[in-house]
Amino acid sequence: MHIPPYYKKKSVQRFLAGAFAGAVFSYFIFIYMHGSMYGELLAENRNLKSEVTELKNQNEALLEDNENLDEKSKEPIKVETIDISITNEEDLPDSLIIHDLEELIKEEITHIVGKDVSIISESDGLLKATIENKDFTVDDFTYQFTVDTLIIHHTVKLAVEAEIAE
Template identity: 55%
Template sequence: MHVPPYHKKPSWQRFFVGVFFGALISYFVIIFMYGTMYERLLEENSTIQSKLKDAENYIEALEEDNENLDQKSKQPTTVESIELEITNAEQLRIDKLLLVQLEDLVKEEISHIIGQDINIVYESNQLLEATIENKNFKVDDFTYSLEINRLLIHKTVKISAKAKISN
């Protein structure tokens, strides 16, 4: 069998040159398309990685905050301050200076509850009431006794009392 000598004919030579350059151009087009696709995928991958890192940091911060809240919730809540209100100060015509001194004396009498657990103070609220009501407080020339109207126990113990002048 004999291969015909097509390489000598100009029409076949143009065909082979066209196939060669077509293959070369198609090779470059495929390389360009592959590079563009690969670049887009790398860009998408990097944005997804950054979003993932942000989400992990967010989750870590939330877990740390949750642990802090758990630790705070395990600690007992304590009494932080005492507020006293004398409801009938105007009726007894107690001036502001005497009122402040009377409130300071009462707060000084029950100052031991500051820093204690709220549950302990709540359980001993009758003792707290009895401590205030059974004590006479001397301010200047007057002696006052208090009768508790309302006692709220929270981080701030709020006491609403009615004062009486006793002899």
């Protein structure tokens, strides 16, 4: 069997030349498309890597902050200030007396500043009794107090009612 010599015809030669040129052209297009796609993937990969490292750093910082907060929460809360308010100020004769009475009460319970809130809250009855059983004297008048409200936290807040003792 013999293959006919079609390669000698001009139409077959043009077809083979066109097929070869098309193959070369399509190979270059394939290389270009593959390169641009690979370049985009590399850029996306770098962006994702940088985002992952940023998120890891953020996670480490948050975990460290959480550990610091855990350590702080394990530390006991201490009383920092005392805030006293007299509920019946209008019954008292002078605003200077109100200020003096508040200062006297603060002096009486100033020992609780710097103590743990848990200790103070356990002995809140003792704190109330300390204020209610003591007579405070200002300008030849003696005052007694009854504790209306006692809030114990960083700031101990007392709402007291003043009466003139007889």
